[in-house]
Amino acid sequence: MAEGGDGAGGSGEDRFIARFLRPIAGSSAALGLLDDAALLTPPEGCDLVLTKDAVVAGVHFFADDPPASIARKALRVNLSDLAAKGADPLGALLALALPKGTPDAWMEAFAAALGEDTERYLCPILGGDTVSIPGPVTITLTALGSVPKGAFVPRTGARPGQAILVTGTIGDAALGLRLRQDGKAAAFAGLSDEQRGHLLDRYLHPQPRLAIAPVLRRYAKSAMDVSDGLAGDVAKMLAASGCGGRIEARRVPVSAAAAEAIAADAGLFRTAITGGDDYEVVACVPHALVHVFTAEAARVGVPVTLIGETREQPGLDVTDAGGHPLDLGAGSFSHF
Amino acid sequence: MAEGGDGAGGSGEDRFIARFLRPIAGSSAALGLLDDAALLTPPEGCDLVLTKDAVVAGVHFFADDPPASIARKALRVNLSDLAAKGADPLGALLALALPKGTPDAWMEAFAAALGEDTERYLCPILGGDTVSIPGPVTITLTALGSVPKGAFVPRTGARPGQAILVTGTIGDAALGLRLRQDGKAAAFAGLSDEQRGHLLDRYLHPQPRLAIAPVLRRYAKSAMDVSDGLAGDVAKMLAASGCGGRIEARRVPVSAAAAEAIAADAGLFRTAITGGDDYEVVACVPHALVHVFTAEAARVGVPVTLIGETREQPGLDVTDAGGHPLDLGAGSFSHF
Structure with missing residues (x-):
């Protein structure tokens, strides 16, 4: 167990964020990933829709899948939840748990694909966390979306006929x-x-x-x-x-x-x-x-x-x- | 790799949520954890503050720490980020990656402590995801808070003197x-x-x-x-x-x-x-x-x-x- 809490190491984590994640954090809400938290002004007259899905290597994807595919899947399964609720994406927070020794090339490909997808789907990365894990790559994404007030499409609204x-x-x-x-x-x-x-x-x-x-x-x-x-x-x-x-x-x-x-x-x-x-x-x-x-x-x-x-x-x-x-x-x- | 995506199993996950997590999801925003997403009406005149921290067994806590302590730490490290930004908690989303065979008693103690803390800190669990992991217990929490518009306390505001x-x-x-x-x-x-x-x-x-x-x-x-x-x-x-x-x-x-x-x-x-x-x-x-x-x-x-x-x-x-x-x-x- 690393003293100081974070196995990825304080400054190591900062470099990692600076190198791989800051370039794809396009939104002003992300505060350049330089803060502990993201700041978001919700659109007026809207409700927020929140969803969170985790994907684990060996469970939700194959460990040797291309990192670009893993990134896309991690984001898109969350966007799919937003879509089904009638919500438009506002942004996402990313938690990335990576085994020590994950190659830079893996991260580069992961970040590049995630960056492309966040632009394509207008869902910027607002913040998150990177940690080391003595286990499989585990990616947790929280996506935020908005719906006009009262327009959320629930799972519970079906009626006979x-x-x-x-x-x-x-x-x-x-x-x-x-x-x-x-x-x-x-x-x-x-x-x-x-x-x-x-x-x-x-x-x-x-x-x-x-x-x-x-x-x-x-x-x-x-x-x-x-x-x-x-x-x-x-x-x-x-x-x-x-x-x-x-x-x-x-x-x-x-x-x-x-x-x-x-x-x-x-x-x-x-x-x-x-x-x-x-x-x-x-x-x-x-x-x-x-x-x-x-x-x-x-x-x-x-x-x-x-x-x-x-x-x-x-x-x-x-x-x-x-x-x-x-x-x-x-x-x-x-x-x- | 389990067909159907989720190693915890569709209906298994539902039972797990119903037994352990639904009782502690007190907020109406959580929709009884019966939906794919949470619905939150942000307080008027407020900005949202978002933070996400992941904790991994063997890195951020000891695997044999009491599950109640692990739950409290996972929530509180996120609340600490909100506090430092001047934000009051609105709620949290929980992603729980658990090894197969995690005892029910572990989950009961984890959920009970999390439930107590979410009441103590007025930070209800709004939703999330539970998955299985062929690795260490990994808990990712996303906490949402609110600040009056413009009152976010940044990391970047220090000036000489x-x-x-x-x-x-x-x-x-x-x-x-x-x-x-x-x-x-x-x-x-x-x-x-x-x-x-x-x-x-x-x-x-x-x-x-x-x-x-x-x-x-x-x-x-x-x-x-x-x-x-x-x-x-x-x-x-x-x-x-x-x-x-x-x-x-x-x-x-x-x-x-x-x-x-x-x-x-x-x-x-x-x-x-x-x-x-x-x-x-x-x-x-x-x-x-x-x-x-x-x-x-x-x-x-x-x-x-x-x-x-x-x-x-x-x-x-x-x-x-x-x-x-x-x-x-x-x-x-x-x-x-």
């Missing part, structure tokens, strides 16, 4: 992870290189749906980001809202690559809707508003698909074309 | 750590059990100086919390402010226990002013305001001591009674 819609396509990331773990599996044999690349990229580089935030604020009664698997996350949202629902399996949007893999191995459909890491948004919208919601989402470049409906009876069914609940494997669905 | 003052006593925690590591050292032989207890407790349980926040807002031009050692932190603050200064060694306030140890081993003075973990506040105040600053600090129960003065010439000297810079050991002071 609403449409359930989801952005983008589901299952690419989970199949990308499967492909990475077992690239020789027969299910993937028919995929083109481009299709393989698509699945792998979707696992590595989530695309937070920030563009849809203002549309959610206007039309969605309930929303959350899909990070732990579509079926489980929808079940969670409906339970939190005090209702239940049904998803029609054939309506769940999948990419051409995912469709190819599922056609070769039908069991991968379960992987697709339970696997997680989608970072899409699922929302409940009154039926009368589905048309305008879909049109306005399209206008900001986000495809949305109607996949089911809420109901009074608790629980979530994923149904086949005949309306019968699919048996998606005992145990794994016990928490629905 | 101001008084340097510090709260409480310096060195207890560093000596407590030393005592813990080498309890049989001759320097500690003359200490009473009560004195030993004092030093050990100061290392384990920082006392954030939140009471002085409004006084700092009114009178301090520059301030920071003392976490990495008084000498280094003052040097940092003055460098960030573009000036230098002098601390008189004999004025640095020490407890009776620390004085006893330093009397037995004069070298421990260096430990006291460079060791860190004090979580006191050092501030620069115009001379004309020192009296009223000291009186108002006393009124809120915080003793402050004048320890030196700022100057134009860069750098920091720690001087003996004759005004000569102390030789505090080559190398260790190179970054002043």
Whole structure:
């Protein structure tokens, strides 16, 4: 244990911040990372939305993933939470726990990618902490966003008889992870290189749906980001809202690559809707508003698909074309 | 690597949050920890102050420290940053990375102590994340505070000719750590059990100086919390402010226990002013305001001591009674 509290060393930490992080801390709120704290004047008439996700090497990403990809994922999983709540990013705080001996080149690539992403998503790094860890790289990001007062989109606002819609396509990331773990599996044999690349990229580089935030604020009664698997996350949202629902399996949007893999191995459909890491948004919208919601989402470049409906009876069914609940494997669905 | 992203497991994490964290999430902003994000309406006319500190087992605390102490330290080191900036706490987000198999009893004790502290310091847990880590317990806390618009106390506001003052006593925690590591050292032989207890407790349980926040807002031009050692932190603050200064060694306030140890081993003075973990506040105040600053600090129960003065010439000297810079050991002071 290092005397003085910080294993990274006082002045060592300062140099580290100066070299790698100060150049990407663009906002005046960050005070040049020269202070102990960031100072932020919240936009007038707004509520703040706060989210915090930690990612750990060997758990949420592979330790040998490119540092640029790790940086992007650490930021984007938080931005995905903001997007689903209808919030626009204000900034983020970064805590970086690094093993001793992490190469400068690793940090350079990490910081450069984080800098690019903070510009792309208008989410400057406001401050944070860097410490050493006798363990895996651990990155904790706290993202702050704003919504006009009262416009926060909760997880608890679904009511029976609403449409359930989801952005983008589901299952690419989970199949990308499967492909990475077992690239020789027969299910993937028919995929083109481009299709393989698509699945792998979707696992590595989530695309937070920030563009849809203002549309959610206007039309969605309930929303959350899909990070732990579509079926489980929808079940969670409906339970939190005090209702239940049904998803029609054939309506769940999948990419051409995912469709190819599922056609070769039908069991991968379960992987697709339970696997997680989608970072899409699922929302409940009154039926009368589905048309305008879909049109306005399209206008900001986000495809949305109607996949089911809420109901009074608790629980979530994923149904086949005949309306019968699919048996998606005992145990794994016990928490629905 | 767990499919689905989160090594703690989706529903496992939910149960964990429900059992241990929901009971201590008292604020309506936390939305019962049932949402992906917290919602906070910032107080009107206020700026936000944001700080984030990570603590790692084996680096910032001993892995076998009582979980209650670990929880308190994780929160309080962040509150100390808020206090030094003149901010009142609004709430905190917690990211908890725990090794698999962490006993329920550990979590219960951790959550109970955190719950007590969040009530004591009016700093509710608003949200966060729990993940598993194939490594040491790692706790990241982001604390939010508020200051009246424009009242943030920066690190950069010191100017030549101001008084340097510090709260409480310096060195207890560093000596407590030393005592813990080498309890049989001759320097500690003359200490009473009560004195030993004092030093050990100061290392384990920082006392954030939140009471002085409004006084700092009114009178301090520059301030920071003392976490990495008084000498280094003052040097940092003055460098960030573009000036230098002098601390008189004999004025640095020490407890009776620390004085006893330093009397037995004069070298421990260096430990006291460079060791860190004090979580006191050092501030620069115009001379004309020192009296009223000291009186108002006393009124809120915080003793402050004048320890030196700022100057134009860069750098920091720690001087003996004759005004000569102390030789505090080559190398260790190179970054002043």
